[in-house]
């Protein structure tokens with residue numbers, strides 16, 4: 438069990454590098470050096486967040502044929518520091534990515550449903566997420582799924598795979614969005 442789950446977490450980290458980070462590469466593709474550096478960081482981050490002894494959970498979408506990973510999303514308990522009302526110990530969704538060949542087929546939406554099911558089983562009322570203000574397609578997806586902006590994080594940082602083969606950390610602005618997952622029909626309708 439430990440080994441199987443450990444392998445799954447590493448597979449998902451590898452998938453995330455190829456689908457999320459290659460999208461961010463200035464040249465449109467990662468160099469071998471950028472890829473191995475990001476893979477090391479991503480495997481460590483995924484083990485730290487979603488390893489067996491951790492409270493975070495990974496939701497994985499697989500192709501119907503050979504069962505290869507086509508999408509991942511993670512959720513864990515954390516603190517939301519930005520926004521009108523900072524919150525401690527709330528569920529935060531992160532690391533959502535769909536493989537390039539599988540996009541615009543509803544996989545992203547289904548992964549979000551899967552994360553919401555996890556949060557429902559935890560009995561939490563709200564699910565939060567951070568998204569860079571420049572990531573228009575993800576913002577459109579989150580809005581379509583009922584997430585609404587509740588603040589801005591102006592102090593966030595993200596790595597950028599540079600055209601010259603390096604990696605640099607850049608300041609970015611993120612929207613904080615949230616959705617009411619549990620609650621009465623009317624509370625959910627108005628997201629209050």
Ligand SMILES: CC(C)(COP(=O)(O)OP(=O)(O)OC[C@H]1O[C@@H](n2cnc3c(N)ncnc32)[C@H](O)[C@@H]1OP(=O)(O)O)[C@@H](O)C(=O)NCCC(=O)NCCS
Nearest residue numbers: 457533534535540541542543544545546568574575577578
């Ligand atoms: C954002 C991402 C997860 C969307 O996954 P997906 O499986 O393609 O999304 P879905 O097929 O479920 O799309 C649902 C809706 O989201 C919006 N959407 C998704 N991709 C879009 C795009 N490229 N352009 C415009 N709208 C888009 C649309 O409203 C779409 O509905 P429609 O297809 O009926 O128009 C995917 O593009 C991705 O992995 N991007 C790179 C990683 C990333 O940015 N992750 C988000 C981190 S916060």
